[in-house]
Amino acid sequence: MPRPIIELDKVTKKYDDQYAVDHLTLSIKKGEIFGLLGPNGAGKTTTILMLLGLSEPTSGRVRVDGIDSTRNPIEVKKEVGYLPDDLGFYQHMTGFENLMYTAALNGIPERIAKERAKDLLEKVNLLDVADKKTGKYSRGMRQRLGLADVLMKDPKVIILDEPTLGIDPEGVREFLQLIRRLNVEEHITVLLSSHHLHQVQQICDRVGIFVNGKLLAEGTTESLSKQLFLQDTYHIHVSASPLSEELVQKLEAIPNVNKVEIDQHSMNLYCKEDVSATISKVIVESGASLYGIRKKNYGLDEIYHRYFEGREADGNQ
Numbered sequence: 001m002p003r004p005i006i007e008l009d010k011v012t013k014k015y016d017d018q019y020a021v022d023h024l025t026l027s028i029k030k031g032e033i034f035g036l037l038g039p040n041g042a043g044k045t046t047t048i049l050m051l052l053g054l055s056e057p058t059s060g061r062v063r064v065d066g067i068d069s070t071r072n073p074i075e076v077k078k079e080v081g082y083l084p085d086d087l088g089f090y091q092h093m094t095g096f097e098n099l100m101y102t103a104a105l106n107g108i109p110e111r112i113a114k115e116r117a118k119d120l121l122e123k124v125n126l127l128d129v130a131d132k133k134t135g136k137y138s139r140g141m142r143q144r145l146g147l148a149d150v151l152m153k154d155p156k157v158i159i160l161d162e163p164t165l166g167i168d169p170e171g172v173r174e175f176l177q178l179i180r181r182l183n184v185e186e187h188i189t190v191l192l193s194s195h196h197l198h199q200v201q202q203i204c205d206r207v208g209i210f211v212n213g214k215l216l217a218e219g220t221t222e223s224l225s226k227q228l229f230l231q232d233t234y235h236i237h238v239s240a241s242p243l244s245e246e247l248v249q250k251l252e253a254i255p256n257v258n259k260v261e262i263d264q265h266s267m268n269l270y271c272k273e274d275v276s277a278t279i280s281k282v283i284v285e286s287g288a289s290l291y292g293i294r295k296k297n298y299g300l301d302e303i304y305h306r307y308f309e310g311r312e313a314d315g316n317q
């Protein structure tokens, strides 16, 4: 199995007596888009700073592409592009000039830098405003330029901290598509920190739910919903008529159906397994008309809220 590109091994960061990051163990595979999801103060930024070698862990080990971030921060910075929530540009300089400036700081020869800057400006859809001063760019344009900027040094990993903050919905859609495209075309590993559940769900292969410095759960949206919705992993919505008492009893008797809720001409069935084929069969055989049957997936929103509801009820926040 290939070695993970990001490895955190029992990492802690303490400020005074408080854990900002509490024994965090996490590995991210090359080419993955991983979403670090959590409320304010969860420890996301602290984790990112330790990955970049900008903050030293109190204990534990942080490695990026096999390089120890604490011992070799300069080497790590060559491999990782970091886009904070609002990257500053020189406003009196154009988009192209800003990228060339970054290239010079990273020791990239001018000829190569020019080619790369043009190529990246095209990729992030800013070629037509490449010669406009960045002071006149919108927030969405600045974030796309930020992405081009972190890609100038050809990193293996990019870390994006709340990258869509303050961008309008169309801009967000474009930005997320761009990240996905870069991930596919350039095989870049992406770590995306956010508290926008919906956005994370759209592009991340895997998600970690982070609270009070601890990783509470991690996995694909599907595996998280399986972990958290144990008994009713599948939610099946059925439109049929008539919905007689007898039919409901037959549906309740299907193995793995936990609960049937009726709402006028439709029903919601909460099931342990996907039994939609059996449900259709039982309805048709009962003589009722089946108008529609749809499997609803639990989104991250439901996963997240369910998780916290459960924890509050247990009193172990």
Ligand SMILES: Nc1ncnc2c1ncn2[C@@H]1O[C@H](COP(=O)(O)OP(=O)(O)OP(=O)(O)O)[C@@H](O)[C@H]1O
Pocket (backbone or CB within 6 Å): 015, 019, 020, 038, 039, 040, 041, 042, 043, 044, 045, 046, 047
């Ligand atoms: N330099 C510091 N000194 C003391 N405490 C700090 C410092 N930096 C962070 N903290 C504390 O560590 C905890 C985690 O903060 P962090 O910024 O990593 O959270 P976050 O998940 O990134 O939140 P946000 O989404 O608000 O940026 C918070 O309780 C914060 O107050």
